[in-house]
Amino acid sequence: MRGGVTMYECVNCGGALRFDIPSQQLHCDHCESDFDPQTYRVNETAGPGSYTMETGPAATYSVCVYTCPNCGGELLTTDESITGFCPYCGSFSVLTKKMREETRPQKIIPFRMTKEDCKKAYKKKTAGMIYTPRKMKDEDALETFRPIYMPFWMYDYNFDGDYKVVGTKEYTQGHYEITEIHQLTGQVNSTCHGVSFDGSSSLDDEISQAVIPYDTEEIKDFQPSYLCGFYADSGDVASQVYQKEADQFAMESLVERLGQEEAYKDFDSVRASGKKPKAEDLSMKKEPAKSVLFPMWFLTYRKGSRVAYSVVNGQTGKVTADLPVDIGRFLIGAVLTAVPIYFLLNLFLAVIPRYLLALSGLPAMVVSAIYMISITTIYKRDFKLEDAGIKSLWTKTRAEEEKKKQEEVEKLFNSAMAGLVILVILWGICIFTEMRLDSALSSLIMIIAAIVMGVSVRSGHRHWNQKRLVNDSYVLLAAIILSRLLLLANPHYDIYYYGGTVFLFAFILYTLIQLIREYNLMTTRPLPQLDRQGGDTSAPV
């Protein structure tokens, strides 16, 4: 490898080349020359700009690989100088550099959106989000948007031959509801191209699914020169991981298109002939999965040990953003809404203090159930239990362990639902029997519901580092039980009931603030720990 700043030098003056988004050309800022990225190649022996045509589907190319010492994230680029900022974990540090032979991706969609376009799209999306931390919106922060090509697997399908689907007609004749089921057959000649799934474990499937689709009409043969001034992630997820899902998607979209055919307009619905569509019923032929690079603008916001990502589709400008809530900003908003509610309550709630305390138990139960349900959601997300790409990298024992943990944490969700069901039944009994909410029986039922919920909170503890979060679910449940014990004790003075109500509402407020914290956990992610094997893991298999 030659020295210098870049592997890609201008043939006319030796200046560094960069891929220019508006012109889609390799541009030399020094002498203003432009080169076509499709034909410009580095020849190791004859020097820059000499054409060599030794590419094939399994060919490799030389590229600089920068590795982040904090998270293990890898950035590939043709530039040999890079700023010390890691877009995966948001830390500034000296990235270690190494030349490596990487498997050539087969295709690439070049960036269309410039950084300015990207900032505009992001600002439009976040304009109304008043609780978003100011730091995520200021100009300096937006300057750190990084252009990264993400590896995807692209699956292409041809449908050519006979097809079999089922059409149904439903109508009423006299007193009868009639459903006619018809076997529909015919000839199909159609394609489904560009079904894509992300092939990198550094990118959560959830983010990649939120910024697709990409318009594959603009797809080009990959040339390393597209990386001049840009980064790429190295893929590490095999193409088979998403094969079934991609097949399913392609077949379902074909069945849907068939259903829209003029010939079938008399049918109420057209669906696959089996439970799931089968390749042989639709004459489907698969092409081998292609490795492709899709452009994304990446913004990383780091707070403590968590990161939030905002990602903009580098071709279409579609935005997805993790938007945590600034608790300070939220509290101001909460106080501003609470004041009018307080006055409304004073107007309408001229009820006796004992009943007021009993009534407060209902919102308390609901808030506590919502709290437990969101803990379950955070758990799943933190442990990437819904990311097929990441799960595919786990060993069998790891996968089994994770499954067991998940089942235990799901008990939180189930018990929260059980508590809510008991509450609704109690409410129903009270309404239909004119039993009062402050009666001894309703107090007993509430206490049982709170205990049922509390008991299963324990299971959430065992495997998780967010113990405080789980512990907090006890707090409100304990307050509910205490308030009910107070009702059962039936003290003479009103002051006890007022005191109990204030006490219960204080704990509702506390839990609501914890909920915001949880929401922030949900809208941010743990710092990535990317354990890359390196080498040829992105090879098409």
Ligand SMILES: [Zn+2]
């Ligand atoms: Zn030049």
Ligand SMILES: [Zn+2]
């Ligand atoms: Zn990092």
